[in-house]
Amino acid sequence: MDGMGIAALGSGLWAFPPSRDSDGGTAWLFHSQSGASVLVDVPLLSDEHLSWLQQQPRGWIVLTHRQGHGRCRRLQEQLGWPVLVQEQEAYLLPTLQQRHSFGEQRELEPGLQLLWTPGPTPGSCCLHWSQGRRDVLFCGRLLWPRGLEDVEMRIGDSTFHATRQQRSVGRLRTWLDAGQPAQIACAAGLGVLRGAKLVERGSVAIDTLIARN
Numbered sequence: 001m002d003g004m005g006i007a008a009l010g011s012g013l014w015a016f017p018p019s020r021d022s023d024g025g026t027a028w029l030f031h032s033q034s035g036a037s038v039l040v041d042v043p044l045l046s047d048e049h050l051s052w053l054q055q056q057p058r059g060w061i062v063l064t065h066r067q068g069h070g071r072c073r074r075l076q077e078q079l080g081w082p083v084l085v086q087e088q089e090a091y092l093l094p095t096l097q098q099r100h101s102f103g104e105q106r107e108l109e110p111g112l113q114l115l116w117t118p119g120p121t122p123g124s125c126c127l128h129w130s131q132g133r134r135d136v137l138f139c140g141r142l143l144w145p146r147g148l149e150d151v152e153m154r155i156g157d158s159t160f161h162a163t164r165q166q167r168s169v170g171r172l173r174t175w176l177d178a179g180q181p182a183q184i185a186c187a188a189g190l191g192v193l194r195g196a197k198l199v200e201r202g203s204v205a206i207d208t209l210i211a212r213n
Contacts (some may be wrong), residue, residue, distance in 0.1 A: 006052065012134075029053070031056075038059050039060065081098070082099070118164050125190070138189045139184055153166065153209070155213070169209065169213075
């Protein structure tokens with residue numbers, strides 16, 4: 001995996017290297033408690049990545065924001081996994097086979113839940129993985145790393161709606177239980193983590209962000 005740039009993070013979690021097909025975004029893969037693979041956003045579609053993914057258990061491709069789609073159709077054709085996308089952005093993938101969409105929330109299995117968090121893009125969403133020892137929030141581009149235990153929102157020209165993005169962070173806090181998440185997996189900007197991939201003490205990081213804003 002080192003030669004492919006895929007980082008193993010223990011307990012069935014991996015991070016892909018940034019993809020030029022997704023504006024430098026990071027995709028993630030984990031194995032859920034049911035044994036299914038969950039691919040969060042689309043990595044660079046190289047032969048090495050595709051071969052590695054084909055060796056994983058069958059599962060889902062979950063898209064957290066439109067910049068994370070990459071070459072989703074091509075990947076789905078090769079893997080045959082169903083794709084789950086928030087309904088506001090399902091129209092961007094009209095020819096996908098096995099395309100599923102959701103509105104406000106969706107549970108894939110116990111401890112694996114999605115929440116619509118518009119702002120960065122109309123159909124941005126977060127995926128919370130809370131099973132066994134894992135308590136990870138995959139936040140797409142709603143949150144960006146600011147430090148090893150700190151996150152921020154970024155409002156730029158590509159931001160769909162800044163006010164809704166702020167509201168989504170507040171809604172995210174009430175959706176999560178107290179003390180959750182332990183870790184945050186962001187879709188971009190991981191360079192500030194100095195080689196780490198996950199923001200630690202995620203619950204405190206979100207609380208600090210809300211207090212700052």
